[in-house]
Amino acid sequence: MSKKAGFLSSSIGKKFIMGITGLFLISFLVVHCFLNAFIFFNDGGLMFNIGAHFMATNWLIRAMEIVLFLGIILHIVQALVLTLENRKARPVAYHSTNGAANSKWYSRSMGLLGTLILMFLIIHLAHFWVVSRFTGIPTEDANGHEDLYAVMQVTFSQLWVVIVYVLAMISLAYHLMHGFQSAFQTFGLNHKKYTPLIKALGLWFSIIVPLIFALMPIAMYAGWVK
Amino acid sequence: MSHGNMNLTLKVWKQKNKNEKGRFETYDAKGISPDMSFLEMFDVVNEQLISSGKEPIAFDHDCREGICGMCSMYINGRPHGPKQGITTCQLHMRSFKDGDTIVVEPWRSAAFPVIKDLAVDRSSFDRIMSAGGFVSVNTGNVKDANNILIGKNEADEAFNAAACIGCGACVAACKNSSAMLFVSAKVSQLALLPQGQVEKQDRVLNMVKQMDEEGFGNCTNTGACEAECPKSISLENIARMNREYLGATLTQNK
Numbered sequence: 259m260s261k262k263a264g265f266l267s268s269s270i271g272k273k274f275i276m277g278i279t280g281l282f283l284i285s286f287l288v289v290h291c292f293l294n295a296f297i298f299f300n301d302g303g304l305m306f307n308i309g310a311h312f313m314a315t316n317w318l319i320r321a322m323e324i325v326l327f328l329g330i331i332l333h334i335v336q337a338l339v340l341t342l343e344n345r346k347a348r349p350v351a352y353h354s355t356n357g358a359a360n361s362k363w364y365s366r367s368m369g370l371l372g373t374l375i376l377m378f379l380i381i382h383l384a385h386f387w388v389v390s391r392f393t394g395i396p397t398e399d400a401n402g403h404e405d406l407y408a409v410m411q412v413t414f415s416q417l418w419v420v421i422v423y424v425l426a427m428i429s430l431a432y433h434l435m436h437g438f439q440s441a442f443q444t445f446g447l448n449h450k451k452y453t454p455l456i457k458a459l460g461l462w463f464s465i466i467v468p469l470i471f472a473l474m475p476i477a478m479y480a481g482w483v484k
Numbered sequence: 485m486s487h488g489n490m491n492l493t494l495k496v497w498k499q500k501n502k503n504e505k506g507r508f509e510t511y512d513a514k515g516i517s518p519d520m521s522f523l524e525m526f527d528v529v530n531e532q533l534i535s536s537g538k539e540p541i542a543f544d545h546d547c548r549e550g551i552c553g554m555c556s557m558y559i560n561g562r563p564h565g566p567k568q569g570i571t572t573c574q575l576h577m578r579s580f581k582d583g584d585t586i587v588v589e590p591w592r593s594a595a596f597p598v599i600k601d602l603a604v605d606r607s608s609f610d611r612i613m614s615a616g617g618f619v620s621v622n623t624g625n626v627k628d629a630n631n632i633l634i635g636k637n638e639a640d641e642a643f644n645a646a647a648c649i650g651c652g653a654c655v656a657a658c659k660n661s662s663a664m665l666f667v668s669a670k671v672s673q674l675a676l677l678p679q680g681q682v683e684k685q686d687r688v689l690n691m692v693k694q695m696d697e698e699g700f701g702n703c704t705n706t707g708a709c710e711a712e713c714p715k716s717i718s719l720e721n722i723a724r725m726n727r728e729y730l731g732a733t734l735t736q737n738k
Contacts, residue, residue: 265733268692269662269702270726340702344660347594347701353497353508354587356561357659360711366659368704440705446727448720 270444272340277441279333284438284463286326291467294474300483303407307399310406314390334376341369364432365440371433378426385413414478427472434464489515490582494529496541497589502597502605508587511541518578522565523548523555525577542601548573550714553651557602558589563653563712571651571714591656594699595663608698609650609666615694616687617670619679632678642676645669647715654709654717660701665709667695668725669717675728685732692729 265271293313296306313319357366364371386409389395395404413419438460442448447456477483492513499506513529520528523545530540546552555572559565565575580586588602596604646669654665671688674680680687703722710719 264693265730268729269664269696269700270692270729271733272702273704273726274730340704344662344701344704347661347699348592349594350506350592352558352561352589352592353495354561354589357708359562359566360657360708361659361706365704365706366708436705443705443719443723444703444726446723446725446730448723 269343272336273444275332275336276340277444279329279336280437280441282329283326283333284434286329287467291470295470297407297410297474297483298477302399302484303405303410304399304401306407307401307403307405310390311403314404330379334372337369337372362436365436368433368436371429374429375426375433378422378429381422382426385419386410410474411478414475417479420475420479423475424472427468430471431464431468434468435461438463489517490577490580490584492516492525492577492580492583493585495585495587496601498541498601499590499598501600506598516577518576520577521548521573522557522559522575522577523573542599542603544603545573550574551649553649553714556591556604556606556652556656558591558656560587563591563656564651564714568711569714569716571649574714591652593652593655593661595661596652596655604652606650606652608700609652609663611698612663612667612691612694613670616683616690617674619674619683621679621682623679634677638676642673645676645717645721646673648673648713648717649715651714653712653714655700657708657712658701658703659706659708660704662703662709663695663698663700664703664722664725665713665717665719667691668721671725671728672721675724684728685736688725688728688732689736692725 266275293309294306296309297303299305357363386406389409390404390406395406395409397405397408399405399407439457442456494511494513495508496511497506498509511529513525516525516528526541526543533540544554544556546554550571550573553571557564557572559572564570564572566579567575590598590602591604595608596606599605648666648669650666652666655661655663671691674687675684707719710717
């Protein structure tokens with residue numbers, strides 16, 4: 259077997275896949291967060307529904323939706339492969355460990371945080387994706403667009419949903435806090451000048467994006483946007 | 485008991501060999517001077533065990549001055565104990581309090597099988613080195629020291645990477661038992677200097693291949709290795725190895 263063929267099956271290659279899919283999913287978060295933030299126009303969802311209509315009908319976006327699902331699946335499968343290998347690498351566990359002395363808890367808990375995000379994702383897809391793609395959005399807004407905004411309002415009128423979404427966004431924030439900067443380290447992009455910038459950018463991204471997302475169910479439940 | 489001496493309880497991992505199951509055994513360490521090193525404390529306990537006809541605790545040690553990397557002890561949940569930037573032989577008993585219970589375990593990794601008690605077999609590191617951790621250029625006679633000019637920064641970085649003593653604390657500290665810090669230090673110390681650059685592509689490909697074959701885990705960039713390394717080897721070396729590995733994979737003409 260040539261060495262080239264071995265890159266993706268090597269330990270470093272597998273981490274590259276985690277990093278590349280991770281950054282791709284981050285790019286999705288940016289688009290998703292930007293468009294959903296249209297609800298804060300507070301115009302009864304007219305702007306938001308224009309955005310949602312565009313996303314639902316643009317062929318490029320629909321094609322990217324498939325790539326997105328593939329990216330999520332690859333990220334999860336590769337994480338499982340890596341986790342199983344890592345378990346095998348230490349067959350007898352330590353009796354006492356003091357991880358807090360040498361690393362951040364969230365950097366050691368990416369699997370747990372990722373699982374929480376996946377559980378949220380299933381609920382989230384059932385709430386909105388299944389409705390807009392399959393079961394159908396029941397009403398139309400003043401512009402004649404499918405009123406996805408109304409679906410949001412109904413969903414976020416339930417307190418348990420708001421709590422689940424906020425907890426999920428906290429998980430996402432910690433997942434990103436490690437994942438964002440870790441991807442660059444995996445790609446070998448570690449530089450005295452730029453690494454502090456990447457780390458700062460990653461930290462702000464990890465706080466701001468999940469915060470904006472979390473504010474959506476909160477704002478709707480509290481009636482800040484109508 | 486002389487003034488200021490300590491009495492401690494040790495919970496130490498006892499394991500006959502790599503095939504037997506291990507267990508913890510409790511020992512009393514009485515009259516321990518706070519100025520003793522952790523290994524000297526073990527010497528005292530072992531002498532008491534031998535004189536009472538019991539089997540002493542097996543542990544690795546050699547130079548006892550922090551440069552050989554043999555003293556592999558996982559103390560209270562951390563490789564080489566509670567202090568940073570030191571090996572077990574450089575850890576003094578004044579870092580503990582009278583009456584403390586100290587848990588001592590071996591490095592735990594599939595790639596480091598237990599030889600006996602706290603001594604583990606780290607020949608997996610040797611095999612990684614044999615796979616590429618050398619320069620095979622025929623250098624001929626001794627040359628003038630400044631024949632090859634090397635920038636101060638490169639020289640410093642290479643030297644910092646070469647400070648690795650191959651103790652395995654990085655593997656022991658890593659939640660994934662990854663050997664990336666060790667291998668990247670060895671890759672870096674050679675790749676940074678002109679003599680080592682000639683073979684840098686084969687070196688990184690072969691050493692990473694051997695690392696994976698030895699059964700070490702995968703790096704998740706937690707940074708525990710860097711924090712626990714007695715020589716403070718930087719994570720920058722891991723990034724450098726990742727770069728070198730990608731570059732070698734993409735451009736190697738074989």
